Amino acid sequence: MINAASRLRAGYMLALLMLLLNLSVPWLGSGWVSRAESRLDWQRHVITESELTLSALKDGETGQRGFVISGRDDFLAPLFQGYVDVDQRLKFFHAEFADDPQLAPMVAQLQILVQQQREYFQSVIELRRREGISAVTDRIAAGEGKRLMDGLRRQLGEISGVLEHRAGGFQAAVEQRERVLSMAVTLIALLDVLILLMLFFFTFRIIRETQQSERHLQEITERLSREVQISQLRNREISLLSLMAQALHSTSDQAECRDIIARFATQLFPHKQGSLFLYHPSRDVLEKAISWGDWSSDRDLFRPDACWALRRGQSHLMQQAAQDLICPHQHDHPQLEQGYLCVPLMAQGEPIGLLSLESPDRHGCELAEAFAEQLSLGIANLSLRETLRQQSVIDALTGLHNRRFLDETLRRELLRATRKDGSVAVAMLDVDHFKRFNDSYGHEAGDLVLRQVALEMKSHVRASDLVCRFGGEEFALVLPEIAFDDAVARCEALRLAVSRLQVRYGGKPLGAITISLGLAFFPQHGREGEALLQLADGALYRAKNQGRNRLCIHTEQGSASGQDGRQSRVDESAV
Incomplete structure (x- = not known):
């Protein structure tokens, strides 16, 4: 019961912890995944900026080519707009990758290539304005512009490749974190189910053990109540035996002694019939002294050898008439089938009487023996006091009073x-x-x-x-x-x-x-x-x-005869 209660408390503590995990893991896990997704999104934004840089460079090249072909200044607008866009993105790259040991050199190289391209475009534009399209055509045909543009594409392609590679890593991290979070949520759900099952198990176990404990406690309470009642009954019996012993020690009359025994016998054995037999002074027969209940069918007089208890010198219990020995003095008892108990009254190792009781139980036998012991002491003490009293007032030689x-x-x-x-x-x-x-x-x-x-x-x-x-x-x-x-x-x-x-x-x-x-x-x-x-x-x-x-x-004047005062005569036979 104690272990189950401790386990139940531990289970509820674990359930509380799991509740915290159910609340905190998704929240913390989503933040953890969101941070990875933010880095991935930022990486994709940087890649987009790289692609826009390349697009701005292409727009600038297109504007420069249109000016060379047409000679019109309005074709230079995309070129100058591309310069602005490229400068902004270069600043972004410088700020973003200033501490990046891999991309910082690439961005610096890109800056150099952009600067070279702009110098080339500026020279071509001035040459077109100064010498015309034929001079510019030769210059363009030399392939310098293409070489610079290819270098820019290649440089931006390398930067984009690094960024794409990093984006792939961020994507993998996001997917891994999502899997971890999903597994954690699944594991927590399984643990929740397991803990709930455990709580149900221990709860029902405690309920079952509590019910068993209540039944056991009820049994103990009932047993204690019975024992208290038995104890009260035993105390009452002990008190009655003590009171009877005091009364027997205080009496000096045989009739009063028998009345005391009868009164206490009916209280100690209220539902049992019984009788008390005492030895006749001749010691050859036992006479009924008292009886209580409907015990009238007992013999009033029987010889000592008519009782197995007196023969054996110990209590004799007859419970089954077909199997147990039956005392001859009980043969004619109408309630013989109910059983009986005979207890000899012993004093100084000699029997002085017999107690017969109807069908007692185990405790009734013990009480009857205790009752018989008190009777033996009381009757023996009364006989002793009577003997001492007689000896104190009777002359032993003549039998006259002293x-x-x-x-x-x-x-x-x-x-x-x-x-x-x-x-x-x-x-x-x-x-x-x-x-x-x-x-x-x-x-x-x-x-x-x-x-x-x-x-x-x-x-x-x-x-x-x-x-x-x-x-x-x-x-x-x-x-x-x-x-x-x-x-x-x-x-x-x-x-x-x-x-x-x-x-x-x-x-x-x-x-x-x-x-x-x-x-x-x-x-x-x-x-x-x-x-x-x-x-x-x-x-x-x-x-x-x-x-x-x-x-x-005796007279006042001296001795006198019985009637007339003369000396009493002596009988003729006196010597």
Whole structure:
């Protein structure tokens, strides 16, 4: 395109130059030929003057002869007129050929001959007048006049020959210049035609290349537009993936996590059906967690070996049902012919779930894998946070909540009771003679005792009650919204149930297990959680000091029985 444009510009410059040549060559050539023709015309004029000189000499000779014959003076008029004409032409010849090395001597010789002829004529005329015709006849018969006239003719003939020769050269020059001019005009015309053809060629070539460039530019523009749209779509997808990742990292609830995934899945795959399966805690089956679009025909539950993606540990794309492998869990899907993609969700090298998507294209596969990667991270992080949260508030040995959870929950329950003007019972309990189990049977036996006591405590409390391991062999109970007598009865029932436990370790019975309890109430005994725990703990110590295997209730005067203030009796089976 650039070379063609440069050539076109050069062609137009050449066309402009040719236009100047078309104007200047004929004008300059005609002047050049005209100058040669002017020299030729002048040469012919000089030849004519030479011929007129000869004619004037002849006229003079004729006049002289007529005077000699007739003796009349009027016959001398042509002679004198011839003298005038010859003198004028001689002056012309002298002026014209003064610097001519060839003709100047000839003109000088002609002047001499003319002068000799005039002297001869003058002598003949005087002789005629003086002696008559007879004397003149003898003089003329001597042939001097003829000799002079022949010399003049010869001299003028030589001058005319030189002039004719030069005229021939001028004629040849004119003809040559005319031929050169004609050839130049013809050549210029051919060049004009050639340049016009060249201009037409490059013009149409540029037009064709311009059209091609426009089409190419249009294609580039359309491709850029498509790429911009794709880029905008990719940016939107990246933004949605980023927002989803932030949301997943910010949630701590499984239901909220599933709602987040469903919302972003419908935005990332608006025209595709899909579903998400997660491993059951037993790790033997996968359960449907969420689905979007018309994906209801999927199995809600299937084994891991029913999916090729989980078997191979990588994405599995099924495009042609007649050729590709079909996952068993997709066999009954009504839109199986459209194809599907299964992407395993991996965390720490282990599968945690499966993403199924309807017939994605190449980019859809990449997006689905990126989506699955974000889901894997989010779900794994949520599970990890749940595990850490459980570990932070659950005692690993007994499965009960720990002291940290007790502090948070007790504070919340006391605030709720304050708003509702309710009551809360706080009990502290301890396994009696626990060191005996560790010393006699080992720490594993002691751990077994603690777990059995924890199980018995869970079975004797309401769903709204809180059972915590306070530390060592000491436990805490928080009973919200309970009456005084009900709390005492529940604690007594728990004490009796523990005393009836029969725990065996290593095939041997561990003996009787008893507990001591201390009880305090909100708001009668205190309004702060720490204070209530201390009061209940103080009542517990009094129970131990009074013989263990009993319940003591905090009072302003000291420990009392559950109802009438007398010392709580010890169960008959207590040791």
